[in-house]
Amino acid sequence: MAAVLAEELDRQRNTLVMIPSENYASKAVLQAQGCIMTNKYAEGYPGARWYNGCGAVDKAEQLAIDRAKELFGCDHANVQAHTGSQANMAAYYAVLDPGDTILSLSVDHGGHLSHGQPTNFSGRYYRVHHYALDRDSEVLDYESARKIAQLYRPKLIVIGFSAYPRVIDWEPWREIADEVNALLMADIAHIVGLIAAGVHPSPVPYADIVTSTTHKTLRGPRGAFIMCKRHLADAIDRAIFPGIQAGPLMHVIAAKAIAFKEAMTDEYREYQQQIVKNAKALAEGLEAGGIRLVSGGTDTHLMLCDLRPLTLSGRDAANCLEEAGIIVNKNCIPYDHQPPAIASGIRPGTPALTTRGMKEPEMRQIADMMVRVLRNWRDPQVRAEVKKEVEALCERFPVYEDL
Numbered sequence: 001m002a003a004v005l006a007e008e009l010d011r012q013r014n015t016l017v018m019i020p021s022e023n024y025a026s027k028a029v030l031q032a033q034g035c036i037m038t039n040k041y042a043e044g045y046p047g048a049r050w051y052n053g054c055g056a057v058d059k060a061e062q063l064a065i066d067r068a069k070e071l072f073g074c075d076h077a078n079v080q081a082h083t084g085s086q087a088n089m090a091a092y093y094a095v096l097d098p099g100d101t102i103l104s105l106s107v108d109h110g111g112h113l114s115h116g117q118p119t120n121f122s123g124r125y126y127r128v129h130h131y132a133l134d135r136d137s138e139v140l141d142y143e144s145a146r147k148i149a150q151l152y153r154p155k156l157i158v159i160g161f162s163a164y165p166r167v168i169d170w171e172p173w174r175e176i177a178d179e180v181n182a183l184l185m186a187d188i189a190h191i192v193g194l195i196a197a198g199v200h201p202s203p204v205p206y207a208d209i210v211t212s213t214t215h216k217t218l219r220g221p222r223g224a225f226i227m228c229k230r231h232l233a234d235a236i237d238r239a240i241f242p243g244i245q246a247g248p249l250m251h252v253i254a255a256k257a258i259a260f261k262e263a264m265t266d267e268y269r270e271y272q273q274q275i276v277k278n279a280k281a282l283a284e285g286l287e288a289g290g291i292r293l294v295s296g297g298t299d300t301h302l303m304l305c306d307l308r309p310l311t312l313s314g315r316d317a318a319n320c321l322e323e324a325g326i327i328v329n330k331n332c333i334p335y336d337h338q339p340p341a342i343a344s345g346i347r348p349g350t351p352a353l354t355t356r357g358m359k360e361p362e363m364r365q366i367a368d369m370m371v372r373v374l375r376n377w378r379d380p381q382v383r384a385e386v387k388k389e390v391e392a393l394c395e396r397f398p399v400y401e402d403l
Ligand SMILES: Cc1ncc(COP(=O)(O)O)c(C=O)c1O
Pocket: 021, 082, 083, 084, 085, 086, 088, 111, 112, 114, 160, 161, 162, 187, 188, 189, 190, 213, 223, 224
């Protein structure tokens, strides 16, 4: 296992990590995840546990809760969800009964599995309808969503995406939810860091429930948390425990508290601003190289490349790029005719590269390398050349030097 870990460290150091949901957590966050709080059982909440000996873990969890509330300005925070999917499961469990109706965006338009995909629990236990992206502009179409909401009158409207590159205006969604008497849930798993830094508008004033991961743009440990309005606090807490989880991962909660603290600094705000600047520079470089971007660009940390004009699938593109040391994931594009396992697009993002200290000039260089690989995808020689350039670039921006 030591050898396997060394291999993964080498990969993280010497490739360009461009999966937008990945990042390099700080040493403090890593250390907390490996700390002795992993040994402690603490079912319940601070001050009300089912086990004894919880003095220190109570303090850790309270710190995480207080910092989440301070960072996002929410009424209530629950920091125990093990993952983003479980945060969503708890949110549904808190406010829905099986068979109730959810309105969300489908996976092929950028939504997430846990927003009602038929193969996921959410698609199995709830009745799910989807709003869609506009076919021409490839952005959210509020008017069509309003009509669909009026038609199906969902109990819960879910806003939040895995692969949508544009800013979300939360206010119209609140209006739509009010018009049909639905609750509004924002899943900010992807854009949470941008929101924490004020680089993207926050849903906290508008949504009844906000769920998020902590490991993507936030740059914390692998995990999640839930924020909600005061009147839903008990329902959310009971949904997490005893509803869908038992013992909380106290070492991960300690790491969440650290990540929230890190997110309060000026350095972090600059980091999040740079993520967006880098994404714009990367998008411009890709477009200049003839790659079509869904919706024509990005306002966030990610973009979707449509590879159909290159007669290349997302799967093959991601494999070619990996051979060249550039790690991205295949992704469906709106109205994709390919199944998700093949997909017509890729979804590059900049959070991890930005953590390494890369800026616009490096993004232009990376765009150029990606274009060369993609446009010459039949040529292994090009991939070999680019791989050397990638390694040289990684050497200039070292990461985890002291591990
Ligand atoms: C919008 C959104 N919600 C939820 C999740 C689920 O997070 P996890 O992988 O931690 O279950 C993701 C992960 O990709 C996501 O993109």
